[in-house]
Amino acid sequence: MDEPRVAPTEDHGSRRARFPLGASVTEEDLSGPRAHEVLAALRRTEPVTWSPALGRWLVTSHTLAATALRDADTFTVDDPRFSTALVVGPSMLSLDGAEHLRHRTPFVGPLRSAGNSDRVVRWAEGAAARLIDGFHQRGRAELRTELAGPLAVSVIIEVLGLSAPRAGSSIEEQVLAWYRDIAAGVLAVDRGRPVPRPAALAVEALRQQVGCALDAGTADDAARMITTISGSGSLSSDEFFSNVAVVLFGAIETGEAMIANALYHLLSHPDQLTRVVTDPSLLDRAIDESLRLEPAAAVVDRYATVDTTLGPPGAEIPIAAGEPVTLSLAGANRDPDRFDHPDRFDLDRRNTGAHLSFARGPHACIGSHLARLETRVAISAALNRLSSLALDEAATTAPSGLIFRKPASLVVRWSTPRRATPS
Numbered sequence: 001m002d003e004p005r006v007a008p009t010e011d012h013g014s015r016r017a018r019f020p021l022g023a024s025v026t027e028e029d030l031s032g033p034r035a036h037e038v039l040a041a042l043r044r045t046e047p048v049t050w051s052p053a054l055g056r057w058l059v060t061s062h063t064l065a066a067t068a069l070r071d072a073d074t075f076t077v078d079d080p081r082f083s084t085a086l087v088v089g090p091s092m093l094s095l096d097g098a099e100h101l102r103h104r105t106p107f108v109g110p111l112r113s114a115g116n117s118d119r120v121v122r123w124a125e126g127a128a129a130r131l132i133d134g135f136h137q138r139g140r141a142e143l144r145t146e147l148a149g150p151l152a153v154s155v156i157i158e159v160l161g162l163s164a165p166r167a168g169s170s171i172e173e174q175v176l177a178w179y180r181d182i183a184a185g186v187l188a189v190d191r192g193r194p195v196p197r198p199a200a201l202a203v204e205a206l207r208q209q210v211g212c213a214l215d216a217g218t219a220d221d222a223a224r225m226i227t228t229i230s231g232s233g234s235l236s237s238d239e240f241f242s243n244v245a246v247v248l249f250g251a252i253e254t255g256e257a258m259i260a261n262a263l264y265h266l267l268s269h270p271d272q273l274t275r276v277v278t279d280p281s282l283l284d285r286a287i288d289e290s291l292r293l294e295p296a297a298a299v300v301d302r303y304a305t306v307d308t309t310l311g312p313p314g315a316e317i318p319i320a321a322g323e324p325v326t327l328s329l330a331g332a333n334r335d336p337d338r339f340d341h342p343d344r345f346d347l348d349r350r351n352t353g354a355h356l357s358f359a360r361g362p363h364a365c366i367g368s369h370l371a372r373l374e375t376r377v378a379i380s381a382a383l384n385r386l387s388s389l390a391l392d393e394a395a396t397t398a399p400s401g402l403i404f405r406k407p408a409s410l411v412v413r414w415s416t417p418r419r420a421t422p423s
């Protein structure tokens with residue numbers, strides 16, 4: 001979250017007076033256990049509010065968030081303050097209009113195909129089985145860090161074709177280390193600091209890894225997404241790299257959170273879990289309902305390109321050109337104007353898919369098919385391989401977080417076969 005480039009049209013005192021609830025909300029309120037309560041209160045009385053804690057406008061209504069997502073001419077990502085671009089370079093995530101399309105288009109088809117590919121399903125099933133085999137005998141595990149996270153990172157590495165051999169640590173460990181340094185770099189830039197050295201080094205190391213993977217080539221080149229896309233020639237090598245980086249990093253924390261949240265919701269609703277086990281065709285609905293309740297990426301940021309307004313008819317709020325706007329997908333997804341009994345995890349909900357968890361409009365997530373694939377694989381593997389799987393409620397926490405929402409701890413138990421006792 002960064003500081004507004006343009007001074008608010010009103011002084012901060014009068015904004016606080018106009019948006020008293022927004023003024024009282026802290027970052028902790030929006031990320032902690034009360035987040036949905038706080039978002040609901042904002043949506044009721046100040047669906048577009050000024051948040052001094054974030055230094056941004058905050059939108060919690062479904063209709064208004066969807067309107068802003070679709071209107072990139074008015075609410076853009078293309079702004080010099082966009083911190084990811086300052087760290088990894090301009091990419092589809094930080095551009096709008098024709099340039100955005102030029103950066104995004106080469107990746108759309110290949111990622112969609114990967115998300116519908118039987119080969120990727122089989123690969124992910126193998127990876128999930130190996131992870132579970134690693135802890136099966138224990139009868140207890142923390143599934144976010146032991147299953148969801150490692151599966152999400154290994155699937156995207158495999159799909160991109162990034163796994164050229166490296167000495168020392170595994171490619172997964174390397175990528176996670178780079179991700180941590182780059183994410184910390186993005187945060188530092190958000191807070192007005194220069195790009196930290198570890199982030200710059202991580203970007204360079206990843207650039208080399210992409211180069212090695214391209215050079216390595218294999219008999220299975222057709223399956224290597226980066227080889228196919230770089231061969232299409234529509235992006236310069238810097239542009240290609242920046243977009244590979246956002247695809248790679250776009251999949252890691254979100255993928256982990258999506259899988260962990262779906263497991264959390266199913267395991268904390270045993271009645272609905274039983275229905276999914278009995279009728280696996282309900283699994284996709286369960287995944288969508290979990291996405292609605294806890295979008296892995298809870299907010300997206302935009303900048304007003306012109307003086308504009310946003311708000312329900314008759315109560316439009318003026319927003320000045322250059323002001324930053326945060327769209328709360330978590331708030332929009334529980335809007336009672338869009339979803340009946342929005343706080344319920346309900347497999348029978350007819351319009352579950354109307355959630356905004358993969359955004360809408362020109363920046364709608366291009367990894368959604370792949371993310372669904374890996375979530376289906378992870379849940380099926382856990383349910384099929386871990387008999388009588390149950391949440392350890394005392395050791396598990398509900399999803400939380402301001403930008404990414406996931407359980408800090410998702411501890412489960414299952415029954416293990418008795419070991420043969422030596423005679």
Ligand code: HEM
Pocket residue numbers: 077092093094104111156246247248250251252254255258291295296297300301356357358359362363364365366367368370371
């Ligand atoms: C395989 C996993 C994933 C990949 C490869 C991926 C990749 C991407 C990419 C490259 C974009 C930028 C698209 C653009 O700007 O044109 C994007 C956008 C987005 N993704 Fe994903 N993503 C993945 C998983 C997820 C998950 C699990 C979620 C949340 C549940 C998610 C939520 C979003 C959202 C909200 C946006 C819009 C960002 C914005 O408008 O500023 N993604 N994704």
